[in-house]
Amino acid sequence: MGRAPCCDKANVKKGPWSPEEDKQLKExxxxxxxGGNWITLPRKAGLRRCGKSCRLRWxxxxxxxLKLGDFSDDEDRVICSLFAAIGSRxxxxxxxxPGRTDNDIKNYWNTKLKKKLLGLPPSHRKPHHHxxxxxxxxxxxxxTASFSSSAPGLEGIPISPYLLSYSTPASAFPLPQIPAHQIGGRISHQQSCSSDDGISTQICNGGREHLVLDNSLYGGLEIEKLLLGERSLGCNSEEIKAIVCPSSVYLDGKDGARRGY
DNA sequence: AACCACGGCAACCGCTGTTGG
DNA sequence: GCCAACAGCGGTTGCCGTGGT
Incomplete structure (x- = not known):
């Protein structure tokens, strides 16, 4: 029971955007x-693009x-802390x-940050003495092998000290507070949330909430513990395994090296 | 200089959640 | 309550540039 395609695929252009298309869309x-309607926007704008594609591009x-350029150390910390807490949200x-998009962060995580976490050797391009x-x-x-998780289901799994450092006292680096309702499930349309997409979200940073994740999603992880000091990894075990087990991701040979972000 | 392998990233795909008729 | 349309999300793909051989 599929749904109708959002656009006429035969009549839409795919692939990289040209400067002309960018200009057209921006203008x-x-x-x-x-107009709150991405589906009709390309037609109105005179673009032969899928609405989703226009939305993504914009x-x-x-x-x-939009914030361009390298991620700062602080941004790294925020990303890693939150990834440890909530996974790939x-x-x-x-x-x-602010100014970063989730696509940006996703790519950054997949290509760089994950490797830093794992303490993996640099790519073959870099000289070994560096x-x-x-x-x-x-x-x-x-x-990394000297540390291991005591989280349920993760016992003995080597964990990068970097990851463990997320559970240092909050004073070490301020962590954002996330309203529980955002973590427990998908974000409702009423909250303008950042997305892939990147629309900025209004997050209430004031007032602390005790965050307990939906059991079905995160095994009842108490985020506050994670963020505020208990040495609890408490993450979804599969996610952590994926993070900390380079063997399953990086040692699978050629293809794994290519696709196993 | 040419070739190859890989990393980085833009863009796409398909699924789920939300909304409104 | 049901269903279609749309928005949003996260995973995946494919291209291109770069570095090593």
């Missing part, structure tokens, strides 16, 4: 807004106030980083 939206690359994570230390991982510390 249209600046003049008329999105939110990720054309809208104002990129839109929620993006909401904590071995990179894991981010924020003092050289005097032990290797």
């Amino acid at each position: 249209y939206i600046e003049k008329h807004g999105t 939110l990720n690359y054309l809208r104002p106030n 990129w839109s929620i994570i993006a909401a904590q980083l 071995q990179q230390q894991p981010l924020f991982f003092p050289s005097t510390l032990e290797t």
